[in-house]
Amino acid sequence: MPRSAALEAELAMQACGRRPEHLLQMLIRLQEVFGHLPPEALTRLAAVLGLPRARIEGVAGFYSFLHTRPVGRYRLLFPDNIIDRMLGVPRLMDRICRNLWIEPGLLSEDGLVSADTTSCIGMGDQGPSMLVNGRSLTALDDARADALCERIRAGEPLSAWPAEWFAVADNIRRRDMLLSAPPVPGEALAAAQARGRAAWLDEMHASGLRGRGGAGFATARKWQACRDAAGERRVVVCNADEGEPGTFKDRVLLTRMADAVFEGMTLAAWAVGADQGFLYLRGEYRYLRAPLQAVLEARRSAGLLGHHIRGVDGFDFDIEIHLGAGAYVCGEESALLESLEGRRGTPRIRPPFPVTHGYLGRPTVVNNVETLAACCLVAIHGGAWFAGHGSAASSGSKLLSVSGDVARPGVYEYPFGVRVREVLDDAGAVDTLAVQLGGAAGIMLAEHEFDRRIGFEDLPTAGALMVFDGRRDPFEVAANFVRFFAHESCGFCTPCRVGTQLLAGYMDKLAAGNGSFRDLADIEWLDRLLKNASHCGLGSSAPNPVIDGLRNFRPAFERRLKNADFQPAFDLDKALERARQMTGRDDAEAHLDNSPERP
Amino acid sequence: MMETAHFLLDGVAVPFAEGQTILEAARAAGRYIPHLCWHPDFPPHGSCKLCIVAVGGRHLSACATPAVDGAVVASDVPEINAERRALLQMLFVEGNHFCPSCEKSGLCQLQALASELGMTTPRFNHFYPDRPVDASHPDVLLDFNRCIYCELCVRASRDQDGKSVFALTNRGIHKHLVVNAESGRLGDTDFAADDVAAGICPVGVILRKRVGFAVPIGSRTYDTRPISAVSMDREEP
Ligand SMILES: Cc1cc2nc3c(=O)[nH]c(=O)nc-3n(C[C@H](O)[C@H](O)[C@H](O)COP(=O)(O)O)c2cc1C
Ligand code: SF4
Ligand code: SF4
Ligand code: FES
Numbered sequence A: 001m002p003r004s005a006a007l008e009a010e011l012a013m014q015a016c017g018r019r020p021e022h023l024l025q026m027l028i029r030l031q032e033v034f035g036h037l038p039p040e041a042l043t044r045l046a047a048v049l050g051l052p053r054a055r056i057e058g059v060a061g062f063y064s065f066l067h068t069r070p071v072g073r074y075r076l077l078f079p080d081n082i083i084d085r086m087l088g089v090p091r092l093m094d095r096i097c098r099n100l101w102i103e104p105g106l107l108s109e110d111g112l113v114s115a116d117t118t119s120c121i122g123m124g125d126q127g128p129s130m131l132v133n134g135r136s137l138t139a140l141d142d143a144r145a146d147a148l149c150e151r152i153r154a155g156e157p158l159s160a161w162p163a164e165w166f167a168v169a170d171n172i173r174r175r176d177m178l179l180s181a182p183p184v185p186g187e188a189l190a191a192a193q194a195r196g197r198a199a200w201l202d203e204m205h206a207s208g209l210r211g212r213g214g215a216g217f218a219t220a221r222k223w224q225a226c227r228d229a230a231g232e233r234r235v236v237v238c239n240a241d242e243g244e245p246g247t248f249k250d251r252v253l254l255t256r257m258a259d260a261v262f263e264g265m266t267l268a269a270w271a272v273g274a275d276q277g278f279l280y281l282r283g284e285y286r287y288l289r290a291p292l293q294a295v296l297e298a299r300r301s302a303g304l305l306g307h308h309i310r311g312v313d314g315f316d317f318d319i320e321i322h323l324g325a326g327a328y329v330c331g332e333e334s335a336l337l338e339s340l341e342g343r344r345g346t347p348r349i350r351p352p353f354p355v356t357h358g359y360l361g362r363p364t365v366v367n368n369v370e371t372l373a374a375c376c377l378v379a380i381h382g383g384a385w386f387a388g389h390g391s392a393a394s395s396g397s398k399l400l401s402v403s404g405d406v407a408r409p410g411v412y413e414y415p416f417g418v419r420v421r422e423v424l425d426d427a428g429a430v431d432t433l434a435v436q437l438g439g440a441a442g443i444m445l446a447e448h449e450f451d452r453r454i455g456f457e458d459l460p461t462a463g464a465l466m467v468f469d470g471r472r473d474p475f476e477v478a479a480n481f482v483r484f485f486a487h488e489s490c491g492f493c494t495p496c497r498v499g500t501q502l503l504a505g506y507m508d509k510l511a512a513g514n515g516s517f518r519d520l521a522d523i524e525w526l527d528r529l530l531k532n533a534s535h536c537g538l539g540s541s542a543p544n545p546v547i548d549g550l551r552n553f554r555p556a557f558e559r560r561l562k563n564a565d566f567q568p569a570f571d572l573d574k575a576l577e578r579a580r581q582m583t584g585r586d587d588a589e590a591h592l593d594n595s596p597e598r599p
Numbered sequence B: 001m002m003e004t005a006h007f008l009l010d011g012v013a014v015p016f017a018e019g020q021t022i023l024e025a026a027r028a029a030g031r032y033i034p035h036l037c038w039h040p041d042f043p044p045h046g047s048c049k050l051c052i053v054a055v056g057g058r059h060l061s062a063c064a065t066p067a068v069d070g071a072v073v074a075s076d077v078p079e080i081n082a083e084r085r086a087l088l089q090m091l092f093v094e095g096n097h098f099c100p101s102c103e104k105s106g107l108c109q110l111q112a113l114a115s116e117l118g119m120t121t122p123r124f125n126h127f128y129p130d131r132p133v134d135a136s137h138p139d140v141l142l143d144f145n146r147c148i149y150c151e152l153c154v155r156a157s158r159d160q161d162g163k164s165v166f167a168l169t170n171r172g173i174h175k176h177l178v179v180n181a182e183s184g185r186l187g188d189t190d191f192a193a194d195d196v197a198a199g200i201c202p203v204g205v206i207l208r209k210r211v212g213f214a215v216p217i218g219s220r221t222y223d224t225r226p227i228s229a230v231s232m233d234r235e236e237p
Helices: A005-016 A020-034 A038-051 A053-062 A082-086 A089-100 A142-153 A187-195 A196-205 A219-230 A248-256 A258-272 A285-299 A333-340 A370-383 A382-385 A419-425 A475-490 A494-511 A517-533 A539-543 A545-551 A554-558 A577-583 B022-028 B078-094 B109-116 B150-161
Strands: A074-079 A113-118 A129-131 A135-137 A173-175 A235-240 A274-281 A318-323 A362-368 A397-404 A408-415 A432-437 A443-446 A462-470 B005-009 B014-017 B051-053 B056-063 B072-074 B141-142 B167-171 B178-179 B206-207
Touching: A005 A020, A005 A038, A020 A053, A020 A318, A053 B167, A053 B206, A074 A089, A074 B167, A082 A135, A082 A142, A082 A443, A082 A475, A089 A113, A089 A142, A089 B014, A173 A517, A187 A196, A187 A370, A196 A219, A196 A258, A196 A370, A196 A382, A219 A258, A219 A318, A219 A362, A235 A258, A235 A333, A235 A370, A248 A258, A248 A285, A248 A397, A258 A362, A258 A370, A274 A333, A274 B078, A285 A318, A285 B056, A285 B150, A285 B178, A333 A362, A333 B056, A362 A370, A370 A382, A370 A419, A370 B078, A382 B005, A382 B014, A397 A419, A397 B078, A408 A419, A419 A432, A419 A462, A443 A475, A475 A494, A475 A539, A475 A545, A475 A554, A494 A517, A494 B078, A494 B206, A517 A539, A539 B178, B005 B022, B051 B078, B078 B109, B150 B167
Parallel strands: A074 A113, A173 A408, A235 A274, A235 A362, A274 A318, A397 A462, B005 B072
Antiparallel strands: A074 A129, A129 A135, A397 A408, A432 A443, A432 A462, B005 B014, B051 B056, B051 B072, B141 B206, B167 B178
């Protein structure tokens, strides 16, 4: 007998602990059972957790991967980043939808399949990829697409599908200090503990290590602020949301060097005096949860997590994995904390900052996966050694996720200071027109800028490097990113909620050949407003692709303009077509002259 | 004795106490900064961005930014008012606002601000969203077409009425209000017409039934005095 929604809700609460901050994890679990979230289950959760039902509905509605209405037994999600489009994902999506007789966005009549698009799934180096029931399928081609449709029609469970369909290659193409020598578990902790707690933080100061998640804040200063903040029970969070389109290097670190990442978290906990840790793993990487759990378990057995870590009295720290559910904004650290607390991922007002008021109001360190892994190197080799690598203001190395028009997509590790051109040469890029560095939120570089150096002095980046050759259209790239931001805006603040939508509308208008110079002026005005008035980094970086596009590739935009000051977004004459049909007229008087001179 | 801290607001020195925001300190000194989601009885929300001011080169929300000694703040200046007008235009085009037929006309803060700040056109294309009306409650009507997501009803119902009748769901441009009932109908909640939340909406979403147009449009609050004056009437706690 199928279990009732109420029973499953009860089991989910039991499994996750009956705490409101575990709400998102419960919803994810419930959805694993039902495919969607039945209304009765939400009502039941509300009653037992003592939360307003509306709040639960609010959380369920926020995340793209949670469904409050039934979806197919097979849920197909096709990534829509520009790189995926270049790899031919839209064509494969079309092929699969035709094969299965379904329409994107709709549920098939028999309830078997639903298909839709989604933001970048972190597989830009894997060939055409997609998600089926949350699992990544890689290296899709026509044959695999057709075979997959057969299995879906036969109702075969994913567990019976060929394992190689789910294979995710690491594609490490260049190793430097971090990737070349993964530390032995416990090695870095032993080194830090030998120095003593205060001296360990001094070592971090000396290393000059700066955050790899984008903002580049000095890691030691963040730790120190957390250590010195008033409050109990400090928290260390590893930001593994990796939602920036075109990035996948954290995926590789979590696959190859999970021990180093967890050890970095433990090193942070030691420095700040934290006893609780979270790894916030993006929903797209759910397949990594089980192997990561196994690593955590092994570390507990080895005395590297839990009570009295490595025999040190009073050093207690453990790590839980929390899943995200399809929301780019949850990579922003304060939105991430909201999400960890089981809420909608809305960025908080800052100040106060997470270091003083973070998870449940406690002092909290949030660091990127790569930052934490790099801490192990500082512990093992010392701060001075680390600072000796890279460039003056950017010590150490940087992992780059290289994708797009290159012969060898994958992860490349370089000392900071490397020139863009060198990366392009190593990756086998030819006839490169543009490089998008730092993901959709980053900057778009033209040929004359390829000799610039990657590092906080010149080109800071979280590591996505998307390459576009002469066949590509920079306007299309910018339009794709603008759509991404509109889709991912959390909707909290006016400029971003409405502005990203308006910007997407203008890009559509230009794409349809209906643009005018007046529209370009409006676009530039919106760009400024988004930059100035947005509540968080999502909104303020949303106009970047357009700003850079207009700066470096203006002809690609202007080519699309009708030479007019003002052009309506729709064709005036076409709008009259129905009236003509209904009146049976098609004479000259029944047509409008669309020329812009008319009042 | 330590000297009182001050910042400059449009050239005038404004004193403030430690922890006060720019907006609070300005109000205490009798100076109005536009706002929609801010309300004296609640902590700052920071979502509408109408209170935007320039501090140094940065544009910040006055309602959520602590005042700093010596800061130079610009508020009633052309650049900032232009941004405010654009934000108002955004709020108008994302919803369905037919002011002439709205029961809140003349009592609506969105309309009043648009009028005071000289917003004469919507500038952008209208979104014409499809937002159903909820008339299920005996005493109160919800017309979601006008919601600006200030969350004052959410906060008032949760923090003052202790009911949590309202919450937001979905995200981005699809964000919208839901009520606390499996049916999704206000009539199935414990909402009451004398809840604080029933009277707090700055626009025309939460409306009492059967009292419409008691005061004729034209002689209502903001028809006779600008919002910058009305807003300052209230003594802050
Ligand atoms: C919209 C948005 C998305 C972000 N996404 C991520 C992310 O996926 N991973 C990450 O590490 N940092 C992300 N960040 C940056 C974080 O807010 C934060 O600065 C970072 O996790 C701090 O870690 P670090 O100091 O080690 O770089 C994002 C920021 C914004 C504004
Ligand atoms: S800028 Fe965008 S993502 Fe950030 S708070 Fe505002 S609406 Fe949300
Ligand atoms: S209904 Fe009114 S009070 Fe509630 S969020 Fe919308 S505009 Fe604000
Ligand atoms: S009043 Fe400050 S953001 Fe709304």
